[in-house]
Amino acid sequence: MATKVKKKTRKAVAKRFKSSASGKILHKKPGRRHLAASKTRKQKRRLRQSVQAGGKFAKSLSLELGV
Numbered sequence: 001m002a003t004k005v006k007k008k009t010r011k012a013v014a015k016r017f018k019s020s021a022s023g024k025i026l027h028k029k030p031g032r033r034h035l036a037a038s039k040t041r042k043q044k045r046r047l048r049q050s051v052q053a054g055g056k057f058a059k060s061l062s063l064e065l066g067v
Contacts, residue, residue, distance in 0.1 A: 010064040017053065017061055025053040025061045 017027045031039075032047040039047075053061055 007063075007066050009066040013061060013064045017065065019062065019065055019067050023062075023067070025058045025065070026050045027053060 017025055020026055027050065029047045029049065029051055032044070036044060052058075
């Protein structure tokens with residue numbers, strides 16, 4: 001009798017992406033860590049928001065997250 005092997009979570013992916021309650025894959029926008037003095041207020045405000053990953057990229061991420 002063969003047992004099913006559990007899928008391991010890719011820890012590097014789990015640190016950068018999260019799955020919402022409805023199953024969407026969300027991530028933060030890059031570019032907010034440093035060198036913020038040269039960016040406008042509008043740019044910094046938009047960088048605060050999370051973004052939804054889409055298409056085949058989201059499909060592969062959900063497999064790596066173990067969702």
